[in-house]
Amino acid sequence: MGTNEYYSGNRELAVQLGCSVKKYRTKGIKYILPPENGDSWLIDVHPAPGLFVTDAYFSLHQPVTRIYEIEQPGLWLFSLSTGDVTIMEQGKKSRRLQRGIHLLVNQGKPCKVIFGSSETICYTSTWIFADFLADYLKERGRGEELRVEDALTWLSHFYNTPEVLMAFEQLKYTIRISIAPFMYYESKIIEILSLILCGVQNQGYSEMFIAPKRPKHLTYQNIKLLWRVKEELDKDILSPPNVEQLARIAGMGTTKLRQAFKVYYKLTIADYVRQEKMNYALRLLSNDEMSVQNISTFLGYASPSKFTVAFKRVHGFTPRDARKTFNI
Template sequence: MVKYSDSSWSALADKYNLVKRPYGKGQIYDFPPHWSNGWIAEVNPAKGLFVSSAWLTPSEQIVHTINSSNPFMMLFCIDCGEIVYSQQGKKKQALFPITHLIINPQKQFTFTFFKDVHYCFTSILIFDDFIKPFLKERTNAPRISVEDAKLWKTQHYNTPDIMLIFEQIRWAVRNTDMPLLSFEGMTLHLLSSITRNFPDIPKRRSNRRHYVTWENEQKIYKVKNKIDEDILNLPDTIELCRIAGMSESKLRQSFKNHYGIPLYRYIRIETMKRAMQLLSADHLSIRNISELCGYKNPAKFAAAFKNVHGITPSDFRKSFNL
């Protein structure tokens, strides 16, 4: 019998003797009071599906070890804190504040949380056993299996629509006010939305002028990676050009040709995604958040937020009772 919970946060709670108690239709794992009262709330709405929201500051390094031969994926939407993903024989991967996809390598791997670092994230653990029944005998089924997910890239799941679904999941877990079936629906909605961003047949370059060489792709990736590390503290344009080894005009053209979006637009979208996460912090006013996002005028910030998300910051807070 498959022991799905061995890969869930419940296993971490057992390893570190965290206090487990009922929380809505799931459980919450409380860290000791001297750990700034951290917690991980987790719901298991169906076989092979675990949905979680976490807020913690460890007083010591903690390691979540997973060793499962069963196909699954984990999606993380990290608000703050850098989690390190490690697998023997592979280079360690830093999971910084953005959305990340981890496919089970079907051998042991770990997530490391460092001492005195504040973490806030939403995670979804999805086994193929959860997905398969929904796809069985369905015509034109979306390609959302774990095998399909191996082809997904960051640009497919790091989008405003995916961020909004993650926010809905986060607050459904924390507010404990949704039926279990809703988590199944939101998870399927999330996976299906990713497939919408992932075309079956990539568009071919119609003009040699728009072609980006492999070497320049690697340079552009370094620039994007630097932007994603800390969207609210961006290097200036001169530094981005230095990283790419390109002039400003070539950097902007290459970025647009490769990712299909202008560099300035990408930065605005990522900034507004971060703003959406910051809106969950009760101690921050919308004016505070606008300043953190580089806007001196809250009205201009609200307009930019609405342009990306289709809703104003104040209406977003109201929709989640924040």
């Protein structure tokens, strides 16, 4: 029979969570979990046929399993701030999501998502269905093409970038305020896809020049080990393993690991850790419960000024500038 996300977004998940429903301000629908779950909700906005954007913040007393059987092909882009979420796809290993941006490519096969109860789940996501993409590109008539199946080749570092994260954070607070016109949401989703495509296309171009240089050549086995190294770093970016520990995971010497990591990710390990710390800081700044000084201390900086310098080096603007974009 299938599930109906194409037409109703998170309505069926909301029923499964026992939510009540109310129209949310001038745009969107807010699903409110039962009172015993505390301040818990999901907000859906449906700006165009084939497009949903969602912001969710909820706690559960026990895990909830949702099986998605969506007929229409589409992309689910998912920016996870906190929470225990596991995705299980046919023919693939289950993956418990770390904090960051994730992608699910739907081609009509069932997919299971387990929402855990160990911590509050907070995420912003978008369902982008194939007909929305086709209609958007057809209307502009510029010969550009993007198909759902193209996303099967995207690696995580194409969409886990500071620019894409910033776009999702802006989207999150716009959904919560829920007063922007529908074209804002369409434009923001197209911006996110465009940022991803910039990485995909530029990465492919640069690899044409890197691959033939044998001293810097990476085998597929090397690359798989580098993915494992990155996963270990992402588990706790505030207290990452040292280079010696990472080298043991990769089965390389420390010098080889440093060189291979920089060739593949275009960053040193230290720069990657610094970048991801500042991405984490960006998420903290989008919430007004912590001051800049609190955040700098939490991240281990000796003073707010040192934190500001590090943040600006990565993002190109100061923490206070970031807060202005969130109207904080």
